[in-house]
Amino acid sequence: MNFKYYFPALALTGVFLFSSCEPSGSNTPSTRHISRPDSVYIMAAQDTVGTPFSIDYYQYDANGNMLCRLTYNVKIQQYTEKEERTYDARNNLLEMRHYSFDAILNEWDCWRTDKQTYDSNGKLATHETEHKDGNARKKALYSWLDNTHATTDVYSYHYMGDTTEWKLVDKAEYTYNADGDITYEKYIFSYYTSESASNNPTEYFFEYDRYGNCSSHKYVSSGKMWQYDTYTHSYDSNGNILVKRNYSNTSGEPVLQSKEVYFY
Numbered sequence: 001m002n003f004k005y006y007f008p009a010l011a012l013t014g015v016f017l018f019s020s021c022e023p024s025g026s027n028t029p030s031t032r033h034i035s036r037p038d039s040v041y042i043m044a045a046q047d048t049v050g051t052p053f054s055i056d057y058y059q060y061d062a063n064g065n066m067l068c069r070l071t072y073n074v075k076i077q078q079y080t081e082k083e084e085r086t087y088d089a090r091n092n093l094l095e096m097r098h099y100s101f102d103a104i105l106n107e108w109d110c111w112r113t114d115k116q117t118y119d120s121n122g123k124l125a126t127h128e129t130e131h132k133d134g135n136a137r138k139k140a141l142y143s144w145l146d147n148t149h150a151t152t153d154v155y156s157y158h159y160m161g162d163t164t165e166w167k168l169v170d171k172a173e174y175t176y177n178a179d180g181d182i183t184y185e186k187y188i189f190s191y192y193t194s195e196s197a198s199n200n201p202t203e204y205f206f207e208y209d210r211y212g213n214c215s216s217h218k219y220v221s222s223g224k225m226w227q228y229d230t231y232t233h234s235y236d237s238n239g240n241i242l243v244k245r246n247y248s249n250t251s252g253e254p255v256l257q258s259k260e261v262y263f264y
Contacts, residue, residue, distance in 0.1 A: 032179050032212025033239030036060055037262040045256040052261075054080075063091055082108055092118050124150070139166070148176045179212050211239045230254060240264060 041052035219227035
């Protein structure tokens with residue numbers, strides 16, 4: 001998984017995040033390679049015959065940007081989820097729409113939309129998310145300290161029944177690598193607890209392999225590790241992912257959770 005377009009901590013707290021900075025300056029990118037599979041078969045850890053429980057299908061534009069991911073549930077033999085993305089002329093991700101399939105109405109239902117804007121340097125400036133019912137509407141305003149460090153103020157428009165004004169609910173700090181992937185994320189304030197979290201922050205740590213795919217993800221809160229996942233990848237000669245294995249390490253020893261097989 002590439003966390004450049006991943007919803008890490010903000011997603012876990014019901015907010016949002018799916019982009020990063022533009023690599024620039026003296027930073028030297030790694031040998032990263034973005035895999036663009038036609039489909040990915042997701043299999044349970046205990047599976048021994050190679051039968052997926054779901055299949056993700058992908059579509060891309062002429063620039064290699066992912067336009068659509070369609071999820072097929074093998075057990076019920078039905079498409080259940082869809083994700084659509086749009087980009088600007090600089091290939092910056094502008095909008096992501098999340099759908100679930102309504103089997104009763106036999107149609108796709110867009111339940112959440114995420115939008116973001118960029119400054120004149122191509123760096124992320126704002127990110128806003130809204131659910132279909134208007135609840136959980138939030139936005140983040142980004143300030144860049146340099147090419148790899150940013151801070152955000154996160155506002156909520158719907159809190160405790162108040163939908164009349166934006167309220168500051170979180171402050172966060174981010175560190176990115178030269179490829180624009182998040183390596184460290186920290187929350188230093190929470191309106192929800194009415195106190196500063198600077199002494200007991202919520203932190204997320206990410207590591208990447210030589211091709212730019214995430215190899216580990218840790219979630220630490222108040223000094224205690226609550227989640228530690230690792231990911232191993234096998235590649236072809238061009239750096240395309242062939243097989244990805246997902247492990248949970250919270251209990252100490254890695255426990256295989258699922259396996260993904262990529263097709264091109």
